[in-house]
Amino acid sequence: xxxxxxxxxxxxxxxxxxxxxxxxxxxxxxxxxxxxxxxxxxxxxxxxxxxxxxxxxxxxxxxxxxxxxxxxxxxxxxxxxxxxxxxxxxxxxxxxxxxxxxxxxxxxxxxxxxxxxxxxxxxxxxxxxxxxxxxxxxxxxxxxxxxxxxxxxxxxxxxxxxxxxxxxxxxxxxxxxxxxxxxxxxxxxxxxxxxxxxxxxxxxxxxxxxxxxxxxxxxxxxxxxxxxxxxxxxxxxxxxxxxxxxxxxxxxxxxxxxxxxxxxxxxxxxxxxxxxxxxxxxxxxxxxxxxxxxxxxxxxxxxxxxxxxxxxxxxxxxxxxxxxxxxxxxxxxxxxxxxxxxxxxxxxxxxxxxxxxxxxxxxxxxxxxxxxxxxxxxxxxxxxxxxxxxxxxxxxxxxxxxxxxxxxxxxxxxxxxxxxxxxxxxxxxxxxxxxxxxxxxxxxxxxxxxxxx
Numbered sequence: 001x002x003x004x005x006x007x008x009x010x011x012x013x014x015x016x017x018x019x020x021x022x023x024x025x026x027x028x029x030x031x032x033x034x035x036x037x038x039x040x041x042x043x044x045x046x047x048x049x050x051x052x053x054x055x056x057x058x059x060x061x062x063x064x065x066x067x068x069x070x071x072x073x074x075x076x077x078x079x080x081x082x083x084x085x086x087x088x089x090x091x092x093x094x095x096x097x098x099x100x101x102x103x104x105x106x107x108x109x110x111x112x113x114x115x116x117x118x119x120x121x122x123x124x125x126x127x128x129x130x131x132x133x134x135x136x137x138x139x140x141x142x143x144x145x146x147x148x149x150x151x152x153x154x155x156x157x158x159x160x161x162x163x164x165x166x167x168x169x170x171x172x173x174x175x176x177x178x179x180x181x182x183x184x185x186x187x188x189x190x191x192x193x194x195x196x197x198x199x200x201x202x203x204x205x206x207x208x209x210x211x212x213x214x215x216x217x218x219x220x221x222x223x224x225x226x227x228x229x230x231x232x233x234x235x236x237x238x239x240x241x242x243x244x245x246x247x248x249x250x251x252x253x254x255x256x257x258x259x260x261x262x263x264x265x266x267x268x269x270x271x272x273x274x275x276x277x278x279x280x281x282x283x284x285x286x287x288x289x290x291x292x293x294x295x296x297x298x299x300x301x302x303x304x305x306x307x308x309x310x311x312x313x314x315x316x317x318x319x320x321x322x323x324x325x326x327x328x329x330x331x332x333x334x335x336x337x338x339x340x341x342x343x344x345x346x347x348x349x350x351x352x353x354x355x356x357x358x359x360x361x362x363x364x365x366x367x368x369x370x371x372x373x374x375x376x377x378x379x380x381x382x383x384x385x386x387x388x389x390x391x392x393x394x395x396x397x398x399x400x401x402x403x404x405x406x407x408x409x410x411x412x413x414x415x416x417x418x419x420x421x422x423x424x425x426x427x428x429x430x431x432x433x434x435x436x437x438x439x440x441x442x443x444x445x446x447x448x449x450x451x452x453x
Contacts, residue, residue, distance in 0.1 A: 001334065003369040003382070006030075008043035010382050020217040022317035023148030025324055029385035038145025038153035042309075045386065048333040050156065050308050054135055056187050056330065057158050057306060060180045064173075066131045066160055071113040073137060077103035079112040082285045092140050108140040111281050111303060114161035119287035122299060125165050128289065129173060133160035135308070149313035150269060151219065160304040165291065167278070170300045174207070174276055177304050181211055181272050188311065189328030190318050193271060196222055197232040207276040212268035213314050220270055225255040226262035234265065269314050277301040325387035326409050329438040334367040336431060337388035339379050341395035343370045351404065351424055352394045358428050364435065384409075389438050390431060399424070406430055408438075 008030030018024035026032055031046035042050070058068065077095060080086035085093075086105070094106040107113065114132060121127060139154050149155075160177075164170040178195065185193040190213055198210040210233055212222050221234035253261050279298040282288075288296040312331070319326045329335055336359060340352035352370060359366045367388060369379055376395075383391055393405040403421040422430045 001367050003367055004371050006044065006367070008045060010385050012381070018148065020147045020150065020317060021320055022217070022313045022325075023150070025316060025320055025385065026148060026313065029324060029387075032149070038142055038151070040149065040152065040154075040309075045333045046309075046312065049312050049327070049331050052331040053188055053308055053311055054156075054158070057184055057308075058135075060184050060187075061131075061133050061158070061160060064131070064176045064180050066133045068134065069117065069132045070134050071107065071110045071117070071136060073107050073139075074104050075107055075113055077105050079116055079285075080105055083112050083115075083281055084284055085112070092142065094139055094141055106139045107136065108138050109157075109305075110134070110136065110138075110159055111161065111277070111301075112285065114303075115281050115285045115287050115301075118163065119282075119285065122163055122287065122289050125289055125291050128299065129162060129164045129169055131160055131162040131173070133158060133304075147217065147219070147313075149309040150217070150317075152309065155310065156308040158306045158308060162302040162304075163282075164300045164302070165289070165297070167276075167300055170276055170278075170302050174274065174302050177274055177302070178209065181274065181304070181306075184306070185211065185271065188331050189315050190271070192318075194222070194224075194231050194268070196236075196268070198236050198273065206278065209274050210270045211272035213271050213318060214266045214268045215314075215317055216267050217317050218267035218269040220268045222266045222268040224264050224266050225258065225260065226264065227260040228255060228258040230255050230257040230263075269310070269317065271311050271314050272304075272306040274304045275302060277303055320387075323381070323384035325385070327387040327389060329389045329435065332388050333386060334365045334388045335435055336364055336366040336390045336392060337383045337386060338366055338368045339383060339391065339393045340368070340370045341376050341379065341393065343372055345396045345399075347399050348394055348396050351399055355392065355394070355404075355427055359431065362432070364432070390434050392427065392431060406434065408434065 010030045011028055014024045015027050018027060026046065029045065030043050032040045032042050035041055077086050093108055096104055098104055118132065135156060135158050137154065138157050142151060142153050145151050145153055162170070162173050164173065185191060192213070194212045194214060196210045196212045198208045212220065214222065223232045223234055253263050255263055278300055281301055282298040287299060289299055291297050315331065316325045319328065327333070338352060338356055340348060343349045343352065356366060356368045367386065369383070371379070387409060389409045391407040391409065393407065398404055398421065402424055404424055404427045406420045406422060
């Protein structure tokens with residue numbers, strides 16, 4: 001990909017309406033553009049990031065037996081009336097009528113659609129358990145959209161729904177999903193995400209957990225114990241703690257698990273959630289199966305969500321400096337950023353073009369900046385905003401010495417050296433070695449990809 005052909009603009013100034021760094025950097029870097037309150041269009045650079053996130057999630061969902069489906073964005077209101085949520089959910093749910101005066105809703109979540117899809121299929125215990133998932137645009141009329149992709153009205157969500165014949169089976173699968181989520185967050189570059197007990201809210205069910213990235217930019221308040229693993233959303237401290245004891249003591253500064261007074265309140269961004277729904281939807285929507293004894297029962301459900309744009313923004317929030325995002329190689333828009341300084345110099349152009357073609361031929365993702373009449377500072381500023389983990393700089397000064405410069409966006413991966421000059425003949429192998437190191441150190445690949453590095 002040639003940078004001069006990349007749709008989207010990059011600029012220096014921080015937009016005045018950006019309250020957190022990730023929002024400012026993604027606007028400045030040409031990742032997205034506001035269309036309306038809480039509504040964004042995504043430029044190609046962000047689509048490359050989110051597509052990689054989706055593929056990682058897809059691999060992990062299918063590893064635990066998920067099957068991909070697609071539900072409609074617009075649904076008959078009758079489905080939501082069956083579940084009771086047409087009346088119980090507030091203004092977040094957009095309700096409207098079509099030309100035939102039929103009540104419709106815009107999907108903000110898809111539990112009803114999931115039950116409608118499989119209630120005829122799941123009539124025998126022999127069909128269970130199973131899990132279906134999708135990637136879908138959703139619209140939720142948030143009262144106060146803010147912080148770029150962190151709180152929006154229109155967004156892409158991965159939502160999954162599992163169906164079981166017993167609560168025990170649901171609990172076992174729920175644990176598998178929890179571990180799958182841990183792998184997802186590790187692979188996208190934020191292994192520090194905390195699992196937090198949460199309030200099920202309008203989703204229903206008795207057990208739910210959120211996955212929180214602890215950061216000052218977060219909107220949620222998380223109670224954290226410094227002496228044990230107790231974590232809870234402040235809204236859920238009245239719920240039973242994971243240790244089985246009442247969590248109400250947390251309101252008084254006492255950990256409900258270990259009894260210590262080392263609780264603190266941190267801010268966090270919710271990057272995922274999972275719920276044990278029970279029979280809330282299958283019972284209200286009359287989904288039944290025949291068990292081994294010939295009796296009719298309601299399946300037990302779980303659901304599991306991740307907001308794709310929010311996850312991308314959260315990674316940017318956790319991994320950036322004052323120059324731009326420091327993307328992990330697993331979701332970086334490109335693995336290598338090749339800068340050709342002075343492409344009007346014949347030798348510089350030839351070395352750059354040859355390296356670009358060789359990287360492409362080996363399947364390495366590279367963005368090539370060969371723009372004429374641009375200052376080095378502007379070229380490097382654009383590269384910082386794009387945030388590729390490996391940068392290669394070819395310039396007339398270096399080519400005279402027979403070298404090119406390799407720069408790691410994260411200096412920790414070059415033995416604490418930001419810059420390294422290597423002979424032109426070794427440039428390709430050095431780039432490949434650094435790329436391999438970045439993938440290996442982060443363990444950001446699926447086991448099946450190990451052979452590729």
